[in-house]
Amino acid sequence: MDPFWEHPDEFVKKSATEVVPWFPMREGVMDFEEIEKNSTFMELTETILGEDWINLYCMSMFSKKGTKGQAWHQDCPPENANQFNLNRLVYTHDITREIGGQVIVVPGSHKKGVLPTGEPHADIEGQVVLTPKKGNIVFLHGHCWHRVLPVEGAYRISTNFRAMPKDTPEEITDIAVYRNIRYRFSTNEVIEER
Numbered sequence: 001m002d003p004f005w006e007h008p009d010e011f012v013k014k015s016a017t018e019v020v021p022w023f024p025m026r027e028g029v030m031d032f033e034e035i036e037k038n039s040t041f042m043e044l045t046e047t048i049l050g051e052d053w054i055n056l057y058c059m060s061m062f063s064k065k066g067t068k069g070q071a072w073h074q075d076c077p078p079e080n081a082n083q084f085n086l087n088r089l090v091y092t093h094d095i096t097r098e099i100g101g102q103v104i105v106v107p108g109s110h111k112k113g114v115l116p117t118g119e120p121h122a123d124i125e126g127q128v129v130l131t132p133k134k135g136n137i138v139f140l141h142g143h144c145w146h147r148v149l150p151v152e153g154a155y156r157i158s159t160n161f162r163a164m165p166k167d168t169p170e171e172i173t174d175i176a177v178y179r180n181i182r183y184r185f186s187t188n189e190v191i192e193e194r
């Protein structure tokens, strides 16, 4: 219930993102494989991404009580419209108003280029609030402007089976775009102040 922050303080503060990522399959915890290999899940993915799409990784994200959620971001830079990750978010418990942690998206923003600069958590016109229930899946384009509301209940978990279209570089999600920074995870570095 109280894991260490994985990310450096600078990232947590500047990005206003408080979430602890965990990659179960990298540690041989294979419980989630059943979802990854589910035929309907794979067919839906192929419909969205086309043939020869690539499975990236499975990442569970834990947020403890009283944390900020995730500020507006794009999971990867939007400059090349053909290169993106697809989030396949699976919720293993209900997200409720009491718990918080609703997902907010701007529909169509994956075609609007870079996330505008501004307050990391401020509302954006056209935003839509998603309140996923246990067993729901959210398919979310990595260029889509999205954020996660603060977590008020005991905890919040989402599990992301990231994928990408063929011919996309493996490190596609290394750089994320926030309203105030671009951040490179592999080197733990702010590469642009915005």
Ligand SMILES: O=C(O)CCC(=O)C(=O)O
Residues within 6 Å of the ligand: 061, 070, 075, 087, 089, 103, 146, 147, 148, 158, 160
């Ligand atoms: O946890 C969520 O619901 C969304 C997380 C997110 O922004 C992501 O996985 O890219």
Ligand SMILES: [Fe+2]
Residues within 6 Å of the ligand: 073, 074, 075, 146
């Ligand atoms: Fe994201």
